[in-house]
Amino acid sequence: MEKGTERVKRGLAEMLKGGVIMDVTSVEQAKIAEDAGAVAVMALERVPADIRAAGGVARMADPAVIEAIMKAVTIPVMAKVRIGHFVEAQVLEALGVDFIDESEVLTPADESHHINKHAFKVPFVCGATNLGEALRRIGEGAAMIRTKGEAGTGNVVEAVRHMRAIMSEIRRLTTLPEEELMSAAKELRAPYDLVCEVAKTGKLPVVNFSAGGIATPADAALMMQLGADGVFVGSGIFKSENPAARARAIVHATTHYEDADLIAKVSRGIGEPMRGLEISEIPKEQLIQFRGW
Amino acid sequence: MVIGVLALQGAVSEHLEMIEKCGARGIGVKRASGLTGIDGLIIPGGESTTIGRLLEEYGFFPPITEISNSGVPIFGTCTGLIVLAKRVRGKHGPILGLADIEVERNAFGRQVDSFERDIIISGIESENEPFRAVFIRAPVVLSAGPEVRVMARIDEGIIMARDRNYLVAAFHPELTPDLRVHQYFLKMVRERKEAP
Numbered sequence: 162m163e164k165g166t167e168r169v170k171r172g173l174a175e176m177l178k179g180g181v182i183m184d185v186t187s188v189e190q191a192k193i194a195e196d197a198g199a200v201a202v203m204a205l206e207r208v209p210a211d212i213r214a215a216g217g218v219a220r221m222a223d224p225a226v227i228e229a230i231m232k233a234v235t236i237p238v239m240a241k242v243r244i245g246h247f248v249e250a251q252v253l254e255a256l257g258v259d260f261i262d263e264s265e266v267l268t269p270a271d272e273s274h275h276i277n278k279h280a281f282k283v284p285f286v287c288g289a290t291n292l293g294e295a296l297r298r299i300g301e302g303a304a305m306i307r308t309k310g311e312a313g314t315g316n317v318v319e320a321v322r323h324m325r326a327i328m329s330e331i332r333r334l335t336t337l338p339e340e341e342l343m344s345a346a347k348e349l350r351a352p353y354d355l356v357c358e359v360a361k362t363g364k365l366p367v368v369n370f371s372a373g374g375i376a377t378p379a380d381a382a383l384m385m386q387l388g389a390d391g392v393f394v395g396s397g398i399f400k401s402e403n404p405a406a407r408a409r410a411i412v413h414a415t416t417h418y419e420d421a422d423l424i425a426k427v428s429r430g431i432g433e434p435m436r437g438l439e440i441s442e443i444p445k446e447q448l449i450q451f452r453g454w
Numbered sequence: 455m456v457i458g459v460l461a462l463q464g465a466v467s468e469h470l471e472m473i474e475k476c477g478a479r480g481i482g483v484k485r486a487s488g489l490t491g492i493d494g495l496i497i498p499g500g501e502s503t504t505i506g507r508l509l510e511e512y513g514f515f516p517p518i519t520e521i522s523n524s525g526v527p528i529f530g531t532c533t534g535l536i537v538l539a540k541r542v543r544g545k546h547g548p549i550l551g552l553a554d555i556e557v558e559r560n561a562f563g564r565q566v567d568s569f570e571r572d573i574i575i576s577g578i579e580s581e582n583e584p585f586r587a588v589f590i591r592a593p594v595v596l597s598a599g600p601e602v603r604v605m606a607r608i609d610e611g612i613i614m615a616r617d618r619n620y621l622v623a624a625f626h627p628e629l630t631p632d633l634r635v636h637q638y639f640l641k642m643v644r645e646r647k648e649a650p
Contacts, residue, residue: 162569162570162571163569163571164567164568164569166569168570168588168629169568169569169588169589169590172568172590172626172629173565173590173591175464175465175468175499176464176465176500176501176532176533176591177464177500177501178464178465178466178467179461179462179463179464179466179500180464180500180501180504195503198503198504198507199504200463200500200501200504201501231564235503235545235546235560236503236504237501237564237565237591254566257563257564258564258565259564259565259566259591260565283565283566284565412504412508416463416484416508417484
């Protein structure tokens with residue numbers, strides 16, 4: 162019997178496909194998310210919008226918060242660690258968390274190195290803004306990728322940019338003759354064998370979700386139509402006027418992302434979305450997506 | 455032969471690929487109307503509370519019960535096994551309650567306890583050759599009715615079984631290249647189609 166194999170780690174991500182993963186900060190929120198049909202929850206102390214507002218150093222959540230949420234729901238529970246902070250990851254693995262997000266939303270602990278994710282039994286999800294970044298993370302052992310977007314803004318534009326970049330770079334690789342793949346790997350700054358694999362299969366070797374700025378059912382369906390395997394909704398649910406109704410509507414819109422009639426129906430009367438931030442009004446040094454490489 | 459794969463959430467594309475590799479046609483079923491005309495149905499792995507809830511909300515329960523009563527084979531893997539079961543111990547979402555088994559969710563623990571191992575499955579082709587089985591936050595069958603044929607078992611309990619036209623597996627045959635479990639299901643579908 163083998164635990165923590167690549168197949169077992171990537172397999173859990175496959176089981177989450179077509180679903181919505183919701184950020185929660187309390188037992189009560191976790192139950193709302195589970196009742197709304199979330200496939201997993203991300204246990205946090207603060208949602209990204211509040212982390213952004215609070216400033217200072219954002220770290221792994223208090224284990225007591227995470228454990229309380231793990232006890233309250235039967236769906237998988239994820240939690241975030243700082244980029245490169247492998248001891249926070251060891252702690253989360255010891256707690257028995259189902260998935261670790263090595264996340265740019267928290268303050269990075271290492272400016273040059275991400276965690277060696279092969280060393281863990283628990284699977285990792287990592288953010289990416291383009292194909293090279295996605296393949297570097299997979300090379301380090303990530304079992305799942307998500308677009309970074311711009312977390313805590315309620316503005317989907319960066320998630321769209323990142324998803325389009327990843328998809329168009331994948332399409333480009335599939336058109337290249339074999340002898341050009343080494344040079345493509347050099348340009349992408351990505352492992353050669355993974356570049357060859359993507360060129361051959363036309364897709365990432367792991368599940369690719371979208372995250373960072375999704376606030377409405379239509380946002381979720383947009384990301385699905387652009388090729389996401391599922392969505393993370395962070396601040397978008399519990400910073401809105403009616404979280405339970407919005408959570409449910411986003412689940413429906415993600416399942417039936419090509420059905421505009423249904424998206425219209427579920428988008429009615431679910432209260433105000435989170436306020437949202439215009440990206441150009443955020444000082445560049447405060448943009449989260451440039452954390453990590 | 456057309457096999458529908460319930461496509462509300464979970465490992466849908468993997469099952470569709472396996473069906474194609476076995477030489478049959480697979481279609482994703484997102485609406486209850488998509489159940490019309492299929493010869494077999496697969497309920498894939500995913501999150502059981504999510505899939506159960508969506509099945510209920512989109513009105514799948516009556517038509518699935520109807521096709522199953524008419525003998526259409528239904529194959530449930532992991533979540534599919536939970537949703538098909540008559541009895542589920544502990545907290546769970548809506549279930550179809552068709553196969554005569556009692557099930558425990560997440561019977562092996564959390565994701566860090568998920569595993570893969572070789573098992574022996576009776577009744578599939580080359581049944582003495584091991585099958586690599588992937589268990590992800592997997593359920594287990596605690597007990598089965600007298601008519602149920604147990605096909606595979608490990609220390610913790612029953613992990614694959616057949617009850618009339620229902621086939622259930624606690625593991626994920628769609629995550630390995632071995633086609634034998636899907637071929638067994640397609641054989642069930644073919645036998646029903648060819649029966650007088």
